[in-house]
Amino acid sequence: MPPLLEVKNLQTHFITRSGVARAVDGVTFSLERGQTLGLVGESGSGKSVTCSSIVRLLPKGSGRIVGGEVLFEGRNLLDISENEMRRIRGSQISFVTQDPMTSLNPVYSIGNQMEEPLRYHQGMRNHGQLHAKVVEALTQVGIPSPERRVKDYPHQLSGGQRQRVVTAMAIECQPSLLIADEPTTALDVTVQIQILRLLKDVQKELNLGMILVTHDLSVIARTCDKVAVMYAGRIVEEGPIDEIFARPRHPYTRSLMRAIPQIGRKEDRLYSIPGQPPDVRRLPQGCPFAPRCPDVIDRCTHEAPTEQFFGSNHRARCLRAEEMGAS
Amino acid sequence: MTGYIVSRLIQTLVTIVGISVVVFFLARLSGDATALLIPPEATAEDREALKESLGLDDPLPVQYGIFVKGIITGDFGDSFRFGEPALDVFLDRFPNTLKLAAASAVVALLGGVSVGVLGAIRAGGFVDRLTTVIALLGQAIPSFLIGIMLILFFAVELRWLPTSGMAGPKTFIMPAIASAWYSMAALTRMTRSSMLDVMETDYIRLARLKGVPERAVIWKHAFRNALVPILSLFSLQIIFFVSGSVVIEQIFAWPGIGQLTIQAIFSRDYPLVQTIVFVTSTFLVLLNLGVDLLYAVIDPRIRLA
Numbered sequence: 001m002p003p004l005l006e007v008k009n010l011q012t013h014f015i016t017r018s019g020v021a022r023a024v025d026g027v028t029f030s031l032e033r034g035q036t037l038g039l040v041g042e043s044g045s046g047k048s049v050t051c052s053s054i055v056r057l058l059p060k061g062s063g064r065i066v067g068g069e070v071l072f073e074g075r076n077l078l079d080i081s082e083n084e085m086r087r088i089r090g091s092q093i094s095f096v097t098q099d100p101m102t103s104l105n106p107v108y109s110i111g112n113q114m115e116e117p118l119r120y121h122q123g124m125r126n127h128g129q130l131h132a133k134v135v136e137a138l139t140q141v142g143i144p145s146p147e148r149r150v151k152d153y154p155h156q157l158s159g160g161q162r163q164r165v166v167t168a169m170a171i172e173c174q175p176s177l178l179i180a181d182e183p184t185t186a187l188d189v190t191v192q193i194q195i196l197r198l199l200k201d202v203q204k205e206l207n208l209g210m211i212l213v214t215h216d217l218s219v220i221a222r223t224c225d226k227v228a229v230m231y232a233g234r235i236v237e238e239g240p241i242d243e244i245f246a247r248p249r250h251p252y253t254r255s256l257m258r259a260i261p262q263i264g265r266k267e268d269r270l271y272s273i274p275g276q277p278p279d280v281r282r283l284p285q286g287c288p289f290a291p292r293c294p295d296v297i298d299r300c301t302h303e304a305p306t307e308q309f310f311g312s313n314h315r316a317r318c319l320r321a322e323e324m325g326a327s
Numbered sequence: 328m329t330g331y332i333v334s335r336l337i338q339t340l341v342t343i344v345g346i347s348v349v350v351f352f353l354a355r356l357s358g359d360a361t362a363l364l365i366p367p368e369a370t371a372e373d374r375e376a377l378k379e380s381l382g383l384d385d386p387l388p389v390q391y392g393i394f395v396k397g398i399i400t401g402d403f404g405d406s407f408r409f410g411e412p413a414l415d416v417f418l419d420r421f422p423n424t425l426k427l428a429a430a431s432a433v434v435a436l437l438g439g440v441s442v443g444v445l446g447a448i449r450a451g452g453f454v455d456r457l458t459t460v461i462a463l464l465g466q467a468i469p470s471f472l473i474g475i476m477l478i479l480f481f482a483v484e485l486r487w488l489p490t491s492g493m494a495g496p497k498t499f500i501m502p503a504i505a506s507a508w509y510s511m512a513a514l515t516r517m518t519r520s521s522m523l524d525v526m527e528t529d530y531i532r533l534a535r536l537k538g539v540p541e542r543a544v545i546w547k548h549a550f551r552n553a554l555v556p557i558l559s560l561f562s563l564q565i566i567f568f569v570s571g572s573v574v575i576e577q578i579f580a581w582p583g584i585g586q587l588t589i590q591a592i593f594s595r596d597y598p599l600v601q602t603i604v605f606v607t608s609t610f611l612v613l614l615n616l617g618v619d620l621l622y623a624v625i626d627p628r629i630r631l632a
Contacts, residue, residue: 109627
């Protein structure tokens with residue numbers, strides 16, 4: 001049986017006036033049902049574009065998938081018609097978006113918006129049936145008195161509740177893949193933990209494959225089975241969670257870990273990675289991380305690193321990956 | 328919702344009272360009515376007698392009181408010029424203006440919205456650029472030129488439509504298009520930009536991520552959100568239609584209130600001016616009230632605030 005999702009050498013480019021931006025530049029990973037993949041990286045590293053590319057919903061006009069394959073249950077999503085793709089969105093592949101404050105349509109009731117996936121994907125028309133299904137989904141995500149919430153409008157709900165509604169909407173049609181694109185970034189810290197727990201529970205219950213996009217490694221540590229670290233449109237390191245945290249092979253991964261503040265560790269100032277992520281329209285020759293890398297050597301500036309494997313499922317794209325693991 | 332309706336009703340009432348004051352005093356600021364009604368060689372006594380017969384010798388507050396009483400009882404006094412009740416003179420013409428206004432409003436709204444939405448969903452494409460240029464021309468070309476061009480083409484050259492007058496549905500086509508032209512262009516631009524703003528939002532993205540078909544994304548999710556600014560502009564445009572355009576009426580020989588208003592003002596026909604301005608304004612204020620209530624229907628944030 002093919003894996004749930006297999007992304008092979010995916011390339012998504014944005015054609016802009018000032019040149020071609022290689023937002024996603026040869027991304028490869030796979031995911032099984034029941035597994036959670038954490039996708040980390042700074043803003044602009046290509047995490048979100050990778051997710052949008054999987055369901056082929058890129059900003060109109062400029063963004064284009066120029067190469068690679070997205071195999072979902074063995075079928076290449078890049079080959080199917082737009083109409084077939086639409087039927088997969090929201091039924092087999094669902095999204096939990098970043099900002100619950102702006103993700104719900106302000107002029108329609110919660111119930112009305114939650115009925116949509118059922119109407120469009122399951123052809124459900126019966127009012128009583130729809131209502132029962134919506135209430136059931138709201139109960140499942142822990143919304144109190146769901147019967148009444150159905151008639152409410154988004155502005156009457158708190159941020160945390162709205163994110164629960166978005167999650168309920170995503171799982172209504174029993175998807176097999178859930179993509180959560182920074183689902184907690186816009187929420188209060190206490191609510192963040194609740195939402196992460198909810199996503200985790202939902203995933204276990206439905207045995208979903210889940211992609212969790214975040215720039216927060218501590219979130220990854222708490223929820224994921226494996227991690228892919230992205231930098232400048234590529235996965236620079238990928239592996240099982242304990243492997244990566246115990247023996248990070250890429251200097252960028254190591255820097256990200258150093259940037260997590262820890263209680264008890266005495267430091268004058270918080271660590272941050274110097275410099276800015278590179279402009280994906282003008283990538284330097286050699287390793288794109290070289291200008292910011294604390295472990296840079298001469299070779300890095302002119303020789304592009306290839307992937308190196310450590311064991312069967314840990315890989316890193318660094319010339320010095322071998323020695324990094326040893327230290 | 329009830330609070331919203333009550334507050335809008337009170338505002339409407341206050342506005343109508345305000346209109347009655349402004350209309351009354353503005354008419355009297357236009358000059359002495361008797362000067363135009365009496366031959367220059369008339370004596371001072373003749374003048375006084377005329378003033379007395381018209382009720383113009385009373386103090387202003389008393390005259391205003393009579394005016395307000397007249398509004399309530401539906402008696403706006405007799406037109407100085409026509410010698411008939413001013414309301415009758417006005418109501419003789421007003422329905423013609425309203426019919427044309429309705430036709431123009433439909434043309435402007437349907438045309439503006441459909442072209443605007445089309446431009447927004449094809450943003451940057453050929454259709455979009457074409458409509459932007461047409462909309463710009465629409466706002467730049469004066470309506471009398473459009474009117475004359477329409478007559479030249481459809482009435483004189485093709486002989487499809489009658490040149491002027493008001494008789495049957497066919498005669499509405501050209502005047503409605505000519506007077507709707509400017510508004511349609513403005514509504515096109517407003518619809519396009521309002522739709523473009525909405526199409527960029529997160530909830531449109533989520534609707535697509537849910538697998539909502541594109542047609543429902545546009546008309547259900549986006550359009551209703553884009554509608555409030557479009558309606559605001561539209562309610563302003565209606566003013567031009569309802570108050571009647573002298574230019575359009577002149578070109579198409581339309582028996583509306585535009586001409587009547589100008590004549591009434593020039594002849595200082597106070598009762599007629601007061602009637603025209605007061606009734607038309609009140610009609611528009613009520614129309615605006617309707618639009619305000621429509622906002623509440625469209626947007627629950629207004630309804631439930």
